[in-house]
Amino acid sequence: MNYLSDLYSSDTLIKALKRLPSDKVQSWNEFSKQILRTCEPNLLDLKTWLRERLDTDLNPYAVSTHRTDASSIDKFNKQKFSGPRSYLLFKHKSLNTRGYNQEYKHEQQSKSSPAPTHKENPNQLVFQKPCLVCKENHSIYKCPIYYKSFQERQKVVIDNQLCHNCLRSNHKTEACSSTVLCREPSCQGKHQTSLHPVDPDQTHLVHKLNISTTPQVCFQIVKVCILGKNCSTIETFALQDTASEITLVEKPLAQRLGITGRPKLLTIQTISGKTTHNSSLVSFSVQSATDSNAEIINIPEAWIVPTGTFHCPPQVLLPEWQHLSDLGLSNVTSSDIQILIGANVPEAHIQTDTLVGDKHQPIGIKTILGWSIMGVAKPDQTNVKVSINLLCKQDTSSLETLVEQFWKTESFGVAHKFETSLSMEDRKSMHILEQSTCLINGHYEVGMLWRNPETVLPNNYQAAARRFQLLERRLTRDNHFRDMYSETLNSYIKNGYAQRLTSDEACVTTPLTWYIPHHGVTNPNKSGKVRTVFDAAATYRGTSLNSNLMTGPDLLNNLFGILIRFRLYKVAIVADVEGMFHQVRVPVRDTDALRFLWKEDILQPGPPDVYKMKVHIFGAVDSPSCANYAIKRTAKYNCNQFNSLVIETTLKDFYVDDLLKSVETPPEAVQLYKGLTKLLGNGGFRLHKWMSNSYEVLDSIIES
Template sequence: MLHGPPKTASNTGAAHMGGRIAIRGESASQLPKGRTMLNILPVLVNGTHATYGFIDSGAAPTLAARSRIDQMGLKGRPYNQIKATEASTFTCKEVLSLHIGNINTDEGEHVTDVLVADKINVSMDHAMSQEWLTKWPHLSDLEVISLPEYHRQVELIIGLDTTLNRVILDQRHGLKDEPSAYLTKLGWVVFGPTGTRSTSECRAHSLKKKVEANETYKTIYVKQVEKYLLKGYAELVPVDKLNHSDGRVSYMAHHGDKHPTKEKLRVFFDLKAKHAGTSLNDHLMQGPDLTSSLAGVLLRFREEKHAVTTDIQEMFHQVKVPEDDSNSLRFLWWPGGDTNQAIQEFRMTSRVFGARSSPSVINFCLRQAALDYGDKYGKEACCAIRRNFYVDNLLKSIDSEEDCIQLTKDLIGLCADGGFRLNQWTSSNKDILAAMPERERDKSVVTLDLSKDERPTEHALSIHWDMSSDEFTFKINLKEKPRTRRGVLSVVASLYDPLGFVAPFTLKGKMLLQDLCRRNLPWDEDMNNDEANRWSRWTSQLQCLGDFKIRRSLVPPDFGEVSSYQLHHFADASQTGYGVVTCLRTVSKNNQVNSTLVMGRARVAPLKRSSIPQMELTAAAVAAQLDYLASRSLDVDKLLESSLWLTRPEFLCQEQDSWPALPNDVKRAEIDGDPEVKQSAPIFSMFAPEPILVEKIAAKFSSRTKIVRIIA
């Protein structure tokens, strides 16, 4: 632990543990280059046991090593979960309470739920030493307290569930490449890289080994970075700015993700990487969420007869960053991509994909362009920018060819005036596509003869759109995954179905995952035979989803002018799951009727068992059928054959007076024992009416003669 003056090693009043705690500096001749110092310091546990703790700003719970708990002879409550922190991932099978205190005064805090981990993998190589402290003037008067060598291991991770992690009493900071120090309740901690640049150098060294081992990868990577420089998205840091020290200089590590099927690579800048317990994203404001709802954009894409899509070319890089801010977006790179040369400092001059603030900023700029140039290009173009863009992708449907062609021209002009270029246009209508500039069409359709060639499938936000048939389809690329809880989660999460077109089938995978969670199966442990068989059946059927098709347009192309729209919602539930589906019923002026699926949702029931929701009792007869399809799940072959799921019940295409009526009664056998149904019990009472006059007289007089005389 660290102490400021006037305390010395002789008067710190250290607590004892089997004698006394040694207070000494460490033998460290040189601070390793690129080393990152962590918030590591000695602490007292339960007042008598000394060890090292790591104050981890990326950990929610507090954890203790099994070795420390066993040495103290403690036993906690059973617990079985895997916890991830900034330091690592830990398997925890026990939870208990500990008092964690200052090594000198034992002042600290009682932490009620400390998780016991098998091992804590935090190296003491990241702890500060006395000799290192003397290298920085702002820390040179602090002193390090070290435990005996046989205690030199980190056995506690102090998480955000305690104020020992969150409360800062004092702080010290040096220059940009120097560590900082915070005074906590447990004492001073020194942390941070010996410079954020040094951390980036370490990552750059790893990147160098990777690109030199793969010439193809290197070629693509170098081409991408050099393109940033050529287009002005990035620049070499000017010589007079290299020593810029206003506290707003930061270095981003970067890596490349290559497209699995194309010779295309995107460079990702890591703004989430933490050093000194914080990251650049931690200091950026997210801003308002201006991104349109994905479900809303897709539903509007289905409204009209003709459809077009486009995207903004390199949208994030079209929005510039102020020069002062660009120093926070520095990165290291080799001139010309030649890894044999000395590495140099560059900086981004445009918005970075991955920055917390970027989505809000770029959406604001796009909407501002609509405000600035809306009068010039019309209301429809402005509305399309506000309602039909999902980040950089436009999905728009329009009723007439002429209006669609005009809108594409207006959108191209408006976005160009605002500094954005729309390209890669596609359409389900060959005449609309032919009216677009050839260089702006999607590369996958430019070389095709639009008069006879089949157009390829366009991928629209993880939903495949077959432009030739104007239908939505699914493509499955299922990779082999282990038969574990983690493997099931990986596959289930990869089925991106935002409108719930295949919700009844995906529900089966979710149910299996929930069953594994219910019995607390460890993430990487194989499932049992029954579960493995269920998984095999489900994944084998998953491949058949490639045969699933649903018309993009909610109304058939030859339906005519619509005179009536009706949305119908069906909901049902069971003990294992519940489903909701919405369909659209349209009536044309020629009295044609059409009904089609709009969207669906299927969810597993909560882990805590609950009764069937009350809505099931009032659902229409068709909802019971949908219960089988949605809530109780459906095999994929039945889903593909089910006209009920795709077009909704046949009665919706009939006159309303022929629709089935709601049931007038419910059989007692079907509701007995259901806690959602209020029980009734008969109550009997006796009612005595007011006696008439004759009865009163008869009760008063016993002589018949007197009664007759009085009444007469």
């Protein structure tokens, strides 16, 4: 993550320590004092200390530091620790421990035994019951054997029938009154944090589930050749599992291949519990064992697992499967399988051919690795042991991840942003933008970003007519909304954004003929105005206008950069591009895909008229990219006629149609206003809604 050195940086440690609660500072000072005898502490030591503090805070037997006087302790003993089963808290004047920070040696003998005197080490707690794990006189939270491994902790809890939440034995987990939950991120389960695996990488495997009345099936098992170090090759069987996000390989096979990798912890979970193994990540190549000319597949990451991990029904070929008889397949048992290829190797799962037999017979599937079979093997069989293989990898928050997140937050907006190459779709979109854009009568014309230049759309007139009937009913009921909506759409016709088609023109259809439903959206902050939204996502016969368009490259400027630059200087100016999308024309060929139904007089009876938009619409996925490209092209094609401030402002300080800019002086802001107005006017765009914090600038804008 490029910040590994920060784990050992004293500056980073000091920054973290400044955030410690005041009641934890003394504890850290004592802990770090021990470390300073040999070396300087670092973030890894802080992690160790935090783990210890967490275990102490989760201790249900911990004594509050606020109970310091004798009367409080008497009251505490009487209410909380009365009776023969209780633990005894002796009086003392300065009890400074919240958990079990000292050894507890005095055991309460019986209810009739005389109370110990103050001389019997009054700073100690006395337990009636020893530790359930090692039988010593300390809490289970302090037992080194309990924390030895996750398996040991699970075994102790199950064998002693302890509550999974508070580790007591007098009730079940469901009836536990403790409100403390697991403190692992994204868990919050009702169990002790010590019973939650906290390994940096956890991979969960669920398998071996017995289900009755289920037919036996064949999994995809293929014979492969594994390529290891020193050109060593081994033939074995691989299970192709698209439900797994990782690849597994058995340890004996990895040893024979001579491949090793970096150590990792692997947690295998079944319906009966979890087991943790020391594993490692290795890499190797695999090829079909039946075709020496087949493509070699590289597997960059595979987990090493113990022998016998893969459980699946045996593959037994039956004579009635005539369609599979010539494939050269053999019988395979689960012990023959030494590798599981997951979905992290997608090229291994691409099907190149299939063979289908009769009903209830498995099918043959051919991939790069060869032929395999999959499907029902014995449909009449019941009470069969069924294997469900599901592997998923879950990364929990480690110290390295937390440090990385810390630095991402600290460097937000100032970290270097590496340029990423355009995708194939974005390159195709850029080619359309560059080839189709031209300036006609003072406005740019930009082609729509079709995925396929030979697109054929179904005629959806009837679907659009039904949507228009719903809109017509709403407009008929709501007079105010009808007036606003009619004014908006009729203004499109008046301004030349839309064109009414004659009856003859409406009857002519092309492969791109498409009718777009539309509806109105109101803004409570802009009363008396309705925005018409064309529903380009409306589907008909499984397709829509948007599904046939590409979104285009992301040409938006970074909003964080715009806001930071906006705060640089004293004089601020803000403006808005009027009807930005509607200032960019659409080629005549594409306008047929922008047809819509409308009546200039909505109350007039009869069918609606057919119109078509001649500009890019609000609702199409390619409109933002096309409009942004037109504005940037305006700046680049006029760069020799304007100063660098005007050009740079046009290229970098617009977020969609909003301008935010600051300059040092009012005269400079006025010159920028005049330059931007003239420059964008050359591309058919008009800036309006000017605002500034300078009256001098506002006066100049009003006068002009």
